[in-house]
Amino acid sequence: MRYLIGTGxxxxxxxxxxxxxxxxxxxxxxxxxxxxxxxGGNLLDLIHYLDSGSEAVLIVDSAxxxxxPGEYAFFGPEQVQTRKQLAGFSTHEGDLLKVLxxxxxxxxxxxxxxxxxxxxxxxxxxxxxxxxxxxxxxxxVLAALGFFASAGPAR
Amino acid sequence: xxxxxxxxxxxLTRVEGHGNIVVNVKNGVIEKCEWxxxxxxxxxxxxxxxxxxxxxxxxxxxxxGICSVGHTLxxxxxxxxxxxxxxxxxxxxxxxxxxHAENFDSHVLHxxxxxxxxxxxxxxxxxxVSTHGEVVARALRxxxxxxxxxxxxxxxxxHPTTVxxxxxxxxxxxxxxxxxxxxxxxxxxxVNATVETxxxxxxxIPAFDRPTEYMAISSDHEYxxxxxxxxxxxxxxDRARYEVSDYRTCTNEYVVPQSTAxxxxxxxxSYAAGALARFNVNYDQLHPxxxxxxxxxxxxxxxxxxxxxxxAQVVEIVHSAHESLLLFDExxxxxxxxxxxxxxxxxxRGASAVEVPRGILFHEYSYDDEGxxxxxxxxxxxxxxxxxxxxxxxxxxxxxxxxxxxxxxxxLAFEMLVRAYDPCISCSTHYLDVEFLR
Numbered sequence: 001m002r003y004l005i006g007t008g009x010x011x012x013x014x015x016x017x018x019x020x021x022x023x024x025x026x027x028x029x030x031x032x033x034x035x036x037x038x039x040g041g042n043l044l045d046l047i048h049y050l051d052s053g054s055e056a057v058l059i060v061d062s063a064x065x066x067x068x069p070g071e072y073a074f075f076g077p078e079q080v081q082t083r084k085q086l087a088g089f090s091t092h093e094g095d096l097l098k099v100l101x102x103x104x105x106x107x108x109x110x111x112x113x114x115x116x117x118x119x120x121x122x123x124x125x126x127x128x129x130x131x132x133x134x135x136x137x138x139x140x141v142l143a144a145l146g147f148f149a150s151a152g153p154a155r
Numbered sequence: 156x157x158x159x160x161x162x163x164x165x166x167l168t169r170v171e172g173h174g175n176i177v178v179n180v181k182n183g184v185i186e187k188c189e190w191x192x193x194x195x196x197x198x199x200x201x202x203x204x205x206x207x208x209x210x211x212x213x214x215x216x217x218x219x220g221i222c223s224v225g226h227t228l229x230x231x232x233x234x235x236x237x238x239x240x241x242x243x244x245x246x247x248x249x250x251x252x253x254x255h256a257e258n259f260d261s262h263v264l265h266x267x268x269x270x271x272x273x274x275x276x277x278x279x280x281x282x283x284v285s286t287h288g289e290v291v292a293r294a295l296r297x298x299x300x301x302x303x304x305x306x307x308x309x310x311x312x313x314h315p316t317t318v319x320x321x322x323x324x325x326x327x328x329x330x331x332x333x334x335x336x337x338x339x340x341x342x343x344x345x346v347n348a349t350v351e352t353x354x355x356x357x358x359x360i361p362a363f364d365r366p367t368e369y370m371a372i373s374s375d376h377e378y379x380x381x382x383x384x385x386x387x388x389x390x391x392x393d394r395a396r397y398e399v400s401d402y403r404t405c406t407n408e409y410v411v412p413q414s415t416a417x418x419x420x421x422x423x424x425s426y427a428a429g430a431l432a433r434f435n436v437n438y439d440q441l442h443p444x445x446x447x448x449x450x451x452x453x454x455x456x457x458x459x460x461x462x463x464x465x466x467a468q469v470v471e472i473v474h475s476a477h478e479s480l481l482l483f484d485e486x487x488x489x490x491x492x493x494x495x496x497x498x499x500x501x502x503x504r505g506a507s508a509v510e511v512p513r514g515i516l517f518h519e520y521s522y523d524d525e526g527x528x529x530x531x532x533x534x535x536x537x538x539x540x541x542x543x544x545x546x547x548x549x550x551x552x553x554x555x556x557x558x559x560x561x562x563x564x565x566x567l568a569f570e571m572l573v574r575a576y577d578p579c580i581s582c583s584t585h586y587l588d589v590e591f592l593r
Contacts, residue, residue: 010217038314040223044268048299098281105284106292127202127217 002034002056002151003049004144007096009041011127014069014120018060020129021116021140034058034148043099050103054111058147059096060140063117070132072118072140074147116144158183160556162566174578176569178552188552190544190573192414200531208234208320208499208526215518215533216314222579223314224257224305225511226518228381229533233518234320236400236505238526240497245489246322251381252482253308253318254509255475258380260301261512262430262468262475265577266353267294270465273571274356290352293345297472300342304479307335321496329491336483339476346476350448353469357452360466361568365550366390366459367543368423369432370405372510378440378474379433380510387421388436390457395422399508402517406534411542418542419534425542428514429576430467431458445474461547464575468512502526513537513577537578547572 006022008015019038026036034056039045049057065073082097096115103110118140121130129137162178175191203211212230216223228250235242242250267290268280277283284291307327309315317324327335366389373396374383385397385405397405408417420426434441434449438456441449449455449470454463506519514536521529551572555565 038311040314044264044298045302047295048302102281102284105281106288106295127199 001054002148003037003054003058004034004148005037005039005046005049005057005059007039007041007043007046007059007061011125013122013124013126013128014118014130014133015062015123016127016129017062017118017120017133017137017140020137021060021118021144024137024141025144032145032148033153043096046096046099047103047106050100050108050110050113052109052111056148056151057111057113058116058144059113060116060118060144061096062120062123063115065117065119067119069119069121069130070136072116072136072143074143075115075117077113077115114147116140116147160562160565162562162569174573176548176566176573178548178565178569180552180556183556185552185556188548189413190541190548192416192541200533203520203528203531206528208238208520208522208528211520211528211531212318212320213314215531222257222261222511222513222516224253224309224318225509225516226533227309227315227318228254229507229509229511229516229518230520231318231320232382232507232509233505233520234522235497236507237503237520237522238320238499238505239501239503240321240499242322242497243494245486245492245494247381248482248486248489249308249323249326250318251377252479252486253305253315254381255479255482256301256305256308258510258512259472259475259479260298260305261577262472263294263297263301263349265512266349266465266468266472267291267297269574269577270571271352271356273567273574274359293348297342297345297349300338304335304339307331319496321498322494324496326491326493329487332483332487332491336480336487339480339483343476346473349472350451350469353466354452357466360460360462361571362460363462363547363551363554363572364459365461365547366457367546368421368426369435369457370421370426370428370515370539371433371436372508372515373437374440378437378442378478383508385508385515386436387426388457389422390459392457394436399517400506402506402508402519402534406517406539408534408538414541416538416541418545419539420542425546426539427461427464427543427576428536428539429464430471430512431461431464432514433510434458434467434470441470442474442477444477445470448473461543461572462575464577468577499526511536513579514539535579537576540576540578544573544576544578 006018008018010016022036022038077100082095121132160180177189179187203214212227215230216227272279310317368387368389370387372379372383373386387395405421406419408419411418435457452466454466502522502524504521509516517534519532523529
């Protein structure tokens, strides 16, 4: 099984971009050959999709990467290191890189995980999306669809 | 007695959202002892005004990424009350099953991932992988079960898609229900092991008592979760009943300078909502296996130690597992019927209450003759608990000072107290902050 997993917070302004990409793809009603998961803030549930039954996982999330707002990049968790300083784990302060570490520490055979990171313009407590990201939502959707299309047919 | 203390926990960890603990004691005099909530309001109630009744639940489910099932159920129930919609027995059973899945999932997360590290002396769940690997693996097995159980009925557990005013957009098949029922039955050993784990750690739970008023949904037919009336109980057993439509008379929201979130009170200066409140109010209707678990854990109503909310959550995990097995059996025996959505018969005002993991949740809407929302009001359980947490702080601090507790232990005692309430202050940001390795 292949998964596209959107994470984030609808009330976090640009932090909602991962959810909006997932929602847009899920709402088009087309079978793209992968399951779309809206994970919201339940980052720990990501672990359920990280086992030998998963062929590929694409996580869509807002990511501060030092790029211009609205720019995006595909990368693997091994290509980055987190700058988040967390005192402990909660679903609130969760860091999906830490969840991936937790899954690995459990000795699981992890599927290939790719992150589609989208640089936010602003993260604040408000439902909405900045113009920089809203104007490119379709581009992010096409990039996510293209990612799976370029991977060839599912097993 | 300790003379000077300064505790300033900014953004308490292992809770959902932002909350601060500030304690200042100088020369033995308490200058400040506050539970502070600095979250900004998010105006969901304004956002649904002018929206069609069919859209409202989808918007309000976004209030919380953790309790979105509860917000969805509270929203559709309030809309149905406003529109004169009576749903079918099948819909009620499926929704109750969905509610159990959410509470089970959230309680497992809270007990194992957020509280267990305190009881085991670890800063987070990560070190427990090497020291208590089977316990962590069990937690993740139970969470996955609940996640898939909720997804089967709600379409997905975060922001469910199938629950609509008047019924369901799509239904699980009998064979899907049978498969999930068998998986839940197979998980009972993990549920029992959860009770044993917490029973073994019970001595680590701080001894502290502060009787208060406990508020929960009650039902004449079952342990109140999905539907019923509002009931409160005091430590002496005195009960009071309120209809859900009169929820404002028992919540009495007010504002305080130290918090952007509203506080609530009823018969006393504060009240508690959540698993311990439900346990105290509805103990008699717990499943017999849950009562056995309560015995094993030493939890007896009326329990007045707020730290025991976590223990009550364990009892509810057992209750939800066994009650849900019965619900699965009933639905399988009935067979699943395709049902059209029940349509509105009138347009007016309606309120609802649902027990989400953290306590009683109220939604209320009014609609015009076109089914467009005119007004909305949501009172979430965490806000109802803020005044009670503050009152606990004010009782706890003098006890800690009298016992000459050092600052580090004192800070942990306050943190554990807040975490016991499992507060969901707001949904927060989860963005990645990374640098590329070159």
